[in-house]
Amino acid sequence: MDNNSRAVGVFDSGLGGLTSVRELKRLLPDEKIIYFGDTGRVPYGTRSPEIITKYALDDMSFLSSFGVKAVLIACGTVSSVALEALQKHFSIPIMGVVSSAAKKACALTKTKRIAMLATPATVRNKAYEREAAKIDSTVSLMGIGCPMFVPLVENGYVGSDCEVTRMITDEYISKLSDFSPDVIILGCTHFPIIRDIIADSARRILGEGISIVDSGAEAAISVKSFLERNSMLNHDAHIAGTEFYVSDETHNFEQSASLFLGENIKSVTKIDIGDYMFAKNVTL
């Protein structure tokens, strides 16, 4: 097999990463993509850094068993908490969603005030603050933990007329009133599904002219330029396609995935993530 025809691996705690896959497929239609959603252990964003890192190492072990040429961590929480641990233990190129989103937000902001909505674990970790400071030390970044967004999205409370999601979004966005950002990063790959509700709430509470950065979509652009820069693009069109693997039953995943991916999917395979458990005594 030609080295470049190896697949690109993508993983997330569950369904959210499919919003990145949608972008990847659009930008790189010739690539083979292998997606893993750890639906048997979702959600990650309310767990401790230690558990998140442990689960992410298992996920990488699974993807690396396919001999993938690069991996996109399509999960804001893992990208923030465990990127370095993954890069330390695996020699495959691994990209998260943080640096490309921070770069885009720093390029867009005029007031130098950037907000970032994410899971509690991502906010606590402060990876976005560190990344933004590297790019532009005059930027202030404020993270808002949004623990209800993942359950709301996973349970289908996503319509623009959904009163409950609007109220919870208003509650989160109101915390930004004093800070008054001009850019909001969606730091979790579930959040683009309710982008319209978030944008509407921001407009009503914070005012017009706020840019929204989708971290998963920005990361897909980074993957494309990485493959281009390193002459790693696949040119064999027969290879193209996406394989889906999950760690719980496939039925629920198939049903919800269309919402995230914007198309119907078939052939989802269930695996036992316990079979890919990373060495227990590794120093994280």
Next chain:
Amino acid sequence: MDNNSRAVGVFDSGLGGLTSVRELKRLLPDEKIIYFGDTGRVPYGTRSPEIITKYALDDMSFLSSFGVKAVLIACGTVSSVALEALQKHFSIPIMGVVSSAAKKACALTKTKRIAMLATPATVRNKAYEREAAKIDSTVSLMGIGCPMFVPLVENGYVGSDCEVTRMITDEYISKLSDFSPDVIILGCTHFPIIRDIIADSARRILGEGISIVDSGAEAAISVKSFLERNSMLNHDAHIAGTEFYVSDETHNFEQSASLFLGENIKSVTKIDIGDYMFAKNVTL
């Protein structure tokens, strides 16, 4: 060690089971209780029966390592989905929350229409329907899946003035309008935390005079009578007390546990549930 001085084991996917522990401590103040909350893999109620059973077998393996004299499954989902599998693989007496709640509800209903609010996995499983039919074949039981209640409770949306929880509760209770029950079983041990909101919604939407059955509290009463009937009560007052174990960091658990238990707790120990993984190839 006197055989009766062995602890009573209690487990749940996370925090919910502590509402049962509160009742157990009140009814059996001399008993030693060992509680395990699988916080590293919570929630269970939106997962498949296979994964729920697998996790429950691990949880039982952990509790049985203490030589407990009996186990209360203080989790509606595990009680509905995995009780028989646990009883098949462990010789310790194991009690779930379903049969005692069904018995209480059948005793209370006059109209023979009982509603049951629980996680989607519990509703799909129909354990409550089977149990109620055994007690009184003239009873109809209607289960309503309430997937948002666990995240709402775990994220503190529990105050009686909480508009979001009220709206979601009204959405679930409205599904019972045509059925018009006179008893509502809280089939998940998280739900007693928002009992007042549920009762208020039922009063407004379904009318006065509806009885609410708390499955975790009923199960605690069953544990007491089981120990009495089998002369297994502990009489050594030095033994009394509760030990808490979790599979993710202890800090969050300590903070939230007071809400469920109604008192502050200390000395929570984190364990690696991967160390207690039940034999992989067992036939479930």
